[in-house]
Amino acid sequence: GQQLNQSPQSMFIQEGEDVSMNCTSSSIFNTWLWYKQDPGEGPVLLIALYKAGELTSNGRLTAQFGITRKDSFLNISASIPSDVGIYFCAGQNTNAGKSTFGDGTTLTVKP
Amino acid sequence: DAGITQSPRHKVTETGTPVTLRCHQTENHRYMYWYRQDPGHGLRLIHYSYGVKDTDKGEVSDGYSVSRSKTEDFLLTLESATSSQTSVYFCAIRAALPFGYTFGSGTRLTVV
Numbered sequence: 001g002q003q004l005n006q007s008p009q010s011m012f013i014q015e016g017e018d019v020s021m022n023c024t025s026s027s028i029f030n031t032w033l034w035y036k037q038d039p040g041e042g043p044v045l046l047i048a049l050y051k052a053g054e055l056t057s058n059g060r061l062t063a064q065f066g067i068t069r070k071d072s073f074l075n076i077s078a079s080i081p082s083d084v085g086i087y088f089c090a091g092q093n094t095n096a097g098k099s100t101f102g103d104g105t106t107l108t109v110k111p
Numbered sequence: 112d113a114g115i116t117q118s119p120r121h122k123v124t125e126t127g128t129p130v131t132l133r134c135h136q137t138e139n140h141r142y143m144y145w146y147r148q149d150p151g152h153g154l155r156l157i158h159y160s161y162g163v164k165d166t167d168k169g170e171v172s173d174g175y176s177v178s179r180s181k182t183e184d185f186l187l188t189l190e191s192a193t194s195s196q197t198s199v200y201f202c203a204i205r206a207a208l209p210f211g212y213t214f215g216s217g218t219r220l221t222v223v
Contacts, residue, residue: 006153033211042201042214043154050210088153090211096161097142097205098169099212103153 006089006102014110019076021105023089031092032065032072033099036085043088047074079109114138117202117215124222130189132218134202136182142205143185144212145169145177147198154201160185192222 006023013019023032031050035043047058049065049072056063060077072089086106090099115136124130134143145157146169156169158177166177174196178186189196199219203212 031210035211040216042203042217043212044214045211048211092210096159096167097210098144098156098159100156101146101154103151 004089004091004100004102006105008105009103010106010108012108012110013079015079015081017079019079019083019107020073021087021089022071022073023091023102024071025091025100026070027091027093028069029091029093029100030069032063033090033092034061034063034072034074035088035090037088037104038085043086046087076107079107081109081111083107084109115202115204115213115215117200117218119218120216121219122221124192124220126193126222127191130192130220132187132200132202132220134185134187134215136185136204138204138206138213139182140204140206141182143179144203144205145175145185145187146201146203147171148201148217149198157187157200189220192220194222196220197222 004025034046037043047063052069053067054065062075064073086104088104089102092099118133144159146154148154155171160166160179176188199217201217202215
């Protein structure tokens with residue numbers, strides 16, 4: 001089946017630093033999604049991308065849908081302690097809306 | 112304003128016993144999904160539903176069955192639990208745009 005490679009696996013940064021993570025696939029997706037998961041909770045949708053080349057922001061978060069439709073990027077600017085968590089990318093293709101998830105990037109922010 | 116609830120939140124069961132997890136939504140969404148989350152594997156799709164009594168398999172469906180007799184409820188059953196099914200199980204629902212999921216808070220299942 002389709003697989004997503006998400007990197008880096010983990011990041012340790014200082015508060016105030018910018019963060020970049022990405023997701024690549026061997027297959028094309030029509031929709032890319034980014035989620036954040038806090039401990040003990042389900043993932044929460046951050047950003048959805050629908051067109052190749054699209055750049056979308058949500059506060060300090062910016063995500064891009066790669067032109068090849070096989071990758072996506074998430075940037076977090078000026079990180080704060082509450083950014084700590086696991087970030088997942090997901091690709092989606094079919095009308096049934098099945099999503100394939102990356103393995104996640106665990107973000108730790110040091111005050 | 113949960114919109115989606117899972118029960119139980121935690122369960123410990125013995126190998127070989129049947130287990131049913133419940134997902135309940137109040138959003139009237141057509142699509143519902145069951146995923147499992149394991150360290151190093153992210154979220155993997157077990158089964159999904161695209162309407163009442165309409166279900167299909169995901170990538171890790173062996174050992175699991177599902178039922179959806181009402182729009183609001185999607186049940187996941189482990190017919191005979193095994194230790195490899197120890198995991199955190201998430202239910203999700205999907206609206207139209209933005210196509211993303213709303214996840215429940217998860218069920219942590221331990222099979223001993």
